[in-house]
Each structure stands twice: as C-alpha cells, then as structure tokens.
Amino acid sequence: LPSFVREHFKDSISDPSEWAKLRVKKFNAEMITLHMVSTDPLVNDTPIKEACKTIEDVLQAVKVPIIIGGSGNPEKDPELLEKAAEICHGEKVLLSSVDLDMDYKRVANAAIKYDHSILSLISMNPDEMRRLNRNLMNIGVKEDHIVMDLFTGGVGYGIEYSISAMERCRLAGLKGDKSLSMPIASATSNAWSAREAWMKNDEWGPRELRGPLWESITALIAMLSGADLFMMLDPSAIKMVRIASEYIFGKEKPSDEFEYRSWIKI
Known part of the structure; x- marks a missing residue:
C-alpha cells in the first residue's frame, strides 16, 4: 500500500480482524473483503x-457481510474456498472467486451445501461469463447466489474494455438473459496499480489527492456502466462514491451537503 494510504490504518494493518473492525467502525464499511493472498505457494x-x-477471527470481529477471496492460485483456491464455506456455515x-481454469465445481458444491454465494470471475468477456454462470446454475447454484466480476481496469489502464463488458452484461440481463442478470462486482482498488495514482511527481499534483481521485x-465509471458492488481501498474515495451513489440512485439527497467543485476535500 502507498504510505499515505497506510496512514489511515496505522498498526491495524498487521492484524486482519483489527483492520476489519477499523474499516467498519471508523470508515463505515458496508462489507469486508478478505483476500487470503498468503496461501499462495x-x-x-x-x-x-x-x-x-x-477467517474465523474476522467473522467474530465484524457483523457486516464478508467476501472471502483466495490467492488466485487455481490449485489451492478450491480447497481453501471449500473449507471456508464449511467453517462459515x-x-x-x-x-x-471461481473461473473456468479451476475446479469451480468443487467450490460450487460447497456453496450449495453450506448456503453461500459465489463470485464468478471472467476477464472482460461476456460470452465466457455467460458460459460460466450457466455451468454454475446447471450444478445447482441459484441464480440469486451468483455475483459477476468482469475485471475492472483502472483509469488509463484498460477501463474502456471493462466499460464495454459491464454494459453488455447489464443490457443482456435487462433483456431477459438469466445467465447475465446477476449483480456486478467491481474491484475498484485495481486503480492503485496505475503508477499515476501513487507515484510522487510534482507535475502531476499531490498524490494524496490524485490517488483517491483515481x-x-x-x-x-464502473457504477455508470452497471456495477453494483465496489471493493475499494481509500476511505475518502469510498465516501465520495457513496455520496455520488446516493445522489444518482437515492430517493432523497444525502444529508451531507455535496459541493461538486470541491468534493475531494470531504
């Protein structure tokens, strides 16, 4: 993490359960994403x-919904997610997540047995997403127990492809395609992989503002393309997106006064 982002979390960053509690209590996180990256061989x-x-410690620490992520290793993730499904019954x-290059049937069966949902991951390909979701539903996973992730490229790093994939899936779902009618998740924290978000460069402006902007x-952009759930990192960026979402989709304007010309100061 960039040092100026780490400052928000201090020492809690070394303890997943404490970090989760801080996220919920101080920054009003509505959901926690737990990535078990260390399990990768x-x-x-x-x-x-x-x-x-x-995983058990984090479950005990917070009362909000939890996303349990693997490391991305196709050999180890099915075993990890299967066991996680059991202990989280x-x-x-x-x-x-599950994809076509892993034993997704093993994860699907565990999700069915212990009544969990699954995030299906396909990189910017609606046709392959349709195929994976159909396979999951054929195994027995309920339509309303699937969330789609089409991969979110950050601004300047392929986001135009993400826009196209999200819009195609959302429009297909609205037209009645049940295999693409699921909610869309956006791993918006991918934006931090862009060096322009965190690299120190006086010509680009202060990175403490540039990063949250990115x-x-x-x-x-993902929200306007059809995304429903956002996995984010920086607290000020999260607050801005929450307020913008309330303005766009809420029945009433949020209580906080929103000045669009200086929103980054919130």
Missing part, C-alpha cells in the same frame, strides 16, 4: 487450517 504457502483461523458469505473516478 509462491507467497507464504500458508496452510489452509491457519488461513481458516484468520450459517454466515452466508460470498466465496471469491480510485473514485474508476468506481464512478
């Missing part, structure tokens, strides 16, 4: 049992 190869202890978590604009 190329990172720390953390044992599944140890990873599950972390009764909590209704979102298992993230993430929030990425989220707003």
Whole structure:
C-alpha cells in the first residue's frame, strides 16, 4: 500500500480482524473483503487450517457481510474456498472467486451445501461469463447466489474494455438473459496499480489527492456502466462514491451537503 494510504490504518494493518473492525467502525464499511493472498505457494504457502483461523477471527470481529477471496492460485483456491464455506456455515458469505481454469465445481458444491454465494470471475468477456454462470446454475447454484466480476481496469489502464463488458452484461440481463442478470462486482482498488495514482511527481499534483481521485473516478465509471458492488481501498474515495451513489440512485439527497467543485476535500 502507498504510505499515505497506510496512514489511515496505522498498526491495524498487521492484524486482519483489527483492520476489519477499523474499516467498519471508523470508515463505515458496508462489507469486508478478505483476500487470503498468503496461501499462495509462491507467497507464504500458508496452510489452509491457519488461513481458516484468520477467517474465523474476522467473522467474530465484524457483523457486516464478508467476501472471502483466495490467492488466485487455481490449485489451492478450491480447497481453501471449500473449507471456508464449511467453517462459515450459517454466515452466508460470498466465496471469491471461481473461473473456468479451476475446479469451480468443487467450490460450487460447497456453496450449495453450506448456503453461500459465489463470485464468478471472467476477464472482460461476456460470452465466457455467460458460459460460466450457466455451468454454475446447471450444478445447482441459484441464480440469486451468483455475483459477476468482469475485471475492472483502472483509469488509463484498460477501463474502456471493462466499460464495454459491464454494459453488455447489464443490457443482456435487462433483456431477459438469466445467465447475465446477476449483480456486478467491481474491484475498484485495481486503480492503485496505475503508477499515476501513487507515484510522487510534482507535475502531476499531490498524490494524496490524485490517488483517491483515481480510485473514485474508476468506481464512478464502473457504477455508470452497471456495477453494483465496489471493493475499494481509500476511505475518502469510498465516501465520495457513496455520496455520488446516493445522489444518482437515492430517493432523497444525502444529508451531507455535496459541493461538486470541491468534493475531494470531504
């Protein structure tokens, strides 16, 4: 994480359960995403049992919904998500994620058995997303237990492809395609992979403002393209997107006065 983003979280960043509590209590997070990156054999190869202890700690620490993500390793993630589904029985978590290059049937069966939802991940390809979702539903996963992630490229890093994929899926769903009618998730924190978001460069302006701008604009673009759920990092960017969402979709304007010309100061 960039140092100026770390400042929001201080020492809690070393303890997932404390970090989750801080996110909820101080920054009003409506959902927590837990990525078990350390389980990847190329990172720390953390044992599944140890990873599950972390998941249990976070479940006890917060009362908001939780997304449990693997490391992205197609060999280890099915085992991890299967075990996570078991220990989270009764909590209704979102298992993230499954794709066509892994044993998604194993995760799907665990989700069915323990009544969880699944995040299906396909990189910017509505046709492949349709195929994966149909396969999941054929296994027995309910339509309303699937969330789609078509991958969100940050501003300047492929977001135009994300726009196209999200819009195609959303429009197909509205026209009656049940295999593409699910909610769309956007991993908006991908915006921080752009060096323009965090690199120190006086000509680009202060990065403490530039970074949140990069993430929030990425989220707003995804929102206008059909995304429903946003996995974000910077607290000020999250606040801005929440207020903008209330203005766009809310029945009443939010109580906080919103000055669009100086929103980054909130």
